[in-house]
Amino acid sequence: MALLAASSAPVLWVGVSPDWYPPGLAWAGLNPSRCLFARARNDAEALGLAELALRGRMAAACAGLSRLAAKRLALAAKHGGALGLVLRHAPAVTAQDSTAVLAC
Numbered sequence: 001m002a003l004l005a006a007s008s009a010p011v012l013w014v015g016v017s018p019d020w021y022p023p024g025l026a027w028a029g030l031n032p033s034r035c036l037f038a039r040a041r042n043d044a045e046a047l048g049l050a051e052l053a054l055r056g057r058m059a060a061a062c063a064g065l066s067r068l069a070a071k072r073l074a075l076a077a078k079h080g081g082a083l084g085l086v087l088r089h090a091p092a093v094t095a096q097d098s099t100a101v102l103a104c
Contacts, residue, residue, distance in 0.1 A: 004059055004083065005028065005029035007059050009058055009082060010035070010036060011035045011036070011058070011061065012035075012053035012059070013036070013037050013038070013060075013062075014038040014039075014040055014046045014060065014061070014062045015039065015046060015062060016039070016046055017039075018037070020035075043069075047062070049062075050062045050076075050084065051073060054082045054084050055076045055079055055080040056082075057081055058080075058082060059083045060082070060084050061086075070086060
């Protein structure tokens, strides 16, 4: 969250089930007025929205993804020079639940 707060880019917060709480974001240092909140119909739509945001130099936060989806977002973030975060609500249970991370 500190990385998003430190960035000056607008933030797309996308998910299938809304889990954002603007007063909590403000408490954590992220001004909710910089955020665009989007509810996706399914995981594929959430991934597509996050990918478009990252390619457009907008920061993005979304819920857990597969390894392939995480790689797509990493490439989009690298291309757009943006920050992407994947939020997990539960610990990884299998190796397929893990997410690759790329730091540039």
